Amino acid sequence: MTDTSSLDVRFYPIETNKRAKGNTYTVRWKVAHKKHSKTYKKSAVADDERAKLMSAHRKREPFDIETGRPISWMSKAAEVNWYDFAVEYVDWKWPSASSNTRKNLAKALTPVTVALLRTPPPQHFEPVKVRRALREYAFNVRQRTDAEKPVPAEVQTILNWVKRNSLPMSAWEKTEHVDRVVTALSTRLDGTAAAASSVRRNDRIMNLVMAYAIRHNYLKANPLPKGKGERTAPKVAQAIDKRCLLNGDQVAKMLDWIGQRPRRGRIYRAFFATLYYAGLRPEEAVALRVGDATLPETGWGEFLVHEAQPEVGSQWTDTGEVHEKRDLKGRAEGDTRLVPIHPRLAVILREIIEKYDLGSADLLFPGERGDMLAGSVFRRVWAKAREEVLSEHEFKSPTGKRVYDLRHTCLTAWMNEGIPHSEVAEMAGNSVPVLQAIYARCIIGQREVYLKRAEAALELPEVAA
Numbered sequence: 001m002t003d004t005s006s007l008d009v010r011f012y013p014i015e016t017n018k019r020a021k022g023n024t025y026t027v028r029w030k031v032a033h034k035k036h037s038k039t040y041k042k043s044a045v046a047d048d049e050r051a052k053l054m055s056a057h058r059k060r061e062p063f064d065i066e067t068g069r070p071i072s073w074m075s076k077a078a079e080v081n082w083y084d085f086a087v088e089y090v091d092w093k094w095p096s097a098s099s100n101t102r103k104n105l106a107k108a109l110t111p112v113t114v115a116l117l118r119t120p121p122p123q124h125f126e127p128v129k130v131r132r133a134l135r136e137y138a139f140n141v142r143q144r145t146d147a148e149k150p151v152p153a154e155v156q157t158i159l160n161w162v163k164r165n166s167l168p169m170s171a172w173e174k175t176e177h178v179d180r181v182v183t184a185l186s187t188r189l190d191g192t193a194a195a196a197s198s199v200r201r202n203d204r205i206m207n208l209v210m211a212y213a214i215r216h217n218y219l220k221a222n223p224l225p226k227g228k229g230e231r232t233a234p235k236v237a238q239a240i241d242k243r244c245l246l247n248g249d250q251v252a253k254m255l256d257w258i259g260q261r262p263r264r265g266r267i268y269r270a271f272f273a274t275l276y277y278a279g280l281r282p283e284e285a286v287a288l289r290v291g292d293a294t295l296p297e298t299g300w301g302e303f304l305v306h307e308a309q310p311e312v313g314s315q316w317t318d319t320g321e322v323h324e325k326r327d328l329k330g331r332a333e334g335d336t337r338l339v340p341i342h343p344r345l346a347v348i349l350r351e352i353i354e355k356y357d358l359g360s361a362d363l364l365f366p367g368e369r370g371d372m373l374a375g376s377v378f379r380r381v382w383a384k385a386r387e388e389v390l391s392e393h394e395f396k397s398p399t400g401k402r403v404y405d406l407r408h409t410c411l412t413a414w415m416n417e418g419i420p421h422s423e424v425a426e427m428a429g430n431s432v433p434v435l436q437a438i439y440a441r442c443i444i445g446q447r448e449v450y451l452k453r454a455e456a457a458l459e460l461p462e463v464a465a
Helices: 043-058 082-096 099-115 127-138 153-165 169-173 175-185 196-215 248-259 265-278 343-355 375-389 392-396 405-416 421-428 432-442 446-457
Strands: 009-011 015-017 024-031 034-040 301-305 337-341
Touching: 009 043, 024 043, 034 043, 082 099, 082 127, 082 153, 082 169, 082 196, 099 127, 099 175, 099 196, 127 153, 169 175, 175 196, 248 265, 248 375, 265 337, 265 343, 265 375, 265 405, 301 343, 337 343, 337 421, 405 421, 405 432, 421 432
Parallel strands: none
Antiparallel strands: 009 024, 015 024, 024 034, 301 337
């Protein structure tokens, strides 16, 4: 018998709880030093459950101290601790997961693991270092199993402590532990509330983790709260904030300021102009090759967009590269899409191809050493341009705060000019429902037309005097 189970069990009489909506009945018992209880709506059910517990005790079956249930009733939950299970899940998920999925999984599992410790980490383990050890090593197969670069001794010490002090999977059967996990998933390290989008993502990930636990007999049911009665999930605004959109004057001044920067200013200007004129995602634009662009001397050109290279960090990719080569978002494997190139953008692109002597196979927007343009670099350039060009009021507002807002501005302009939503969706690489949900608040000029129609439809005839 392990120190997590005991034969020392004591039972108490069933308690009747008088309620306005009907009585409830609580079965109470104690295993070793830990008290347990379970409340039922019917007295017969409470009697039956208490009888079952007492029967197991008479048969000298050991009870789990943490859950209060006979070991024979339990799944593998009492045999495996949460840390070992989480590592097992990561190892199973890793080969088929994208780099972003791997990173988000590690981010979600980290606070859960801290919440499921028997005791808080000792003071000499700084909270930031504990979370980093979990996120970057325990839940990162590549880092944890790299033979050429073993896990640092300090990190391994932390992980060994976490493994020893992690609660068993049976902890998920206790409401207080589930509540701690739910709180951890919605809270930052500094105690402030996490962004609603992060909470939603964490909830989605953890429900998949629980489904795996049920399939493999670690748990019998998903313990996470469901429905409005148990937990109110934070609302995530799907539609973009209209204030983030830029006007033509702002974009023109910022592109001009960026283009005048020494050395690679024109590369950055062309990159940002592509997001503004063609509505590409940044990860699609950085992956463009010169040969992907058809650039006539006059008129409209065309991009053949066929891949994206999101920047996720070298520790999360199979290749060890910072960027991960992916198919287009929301498209079938190997699918492509055609995106028109505005005549002004075509001029800008022809200029940089000539200036930097770029060949057909070269990146259209090369980085310093001819490699992929780094997100940290172009975001820094954009942030500096906002600071230098925008007024103090505009700079402090959401206007163009993210590089992605250039794409939002482009797609909004297309829709406001009356281009059919199906056509915009095709060029943008979105579905029509998603496009309409995201840009619903940014379509202008149509309400006046509808109101005029309503005015005419409701017009009453003159009544003779």
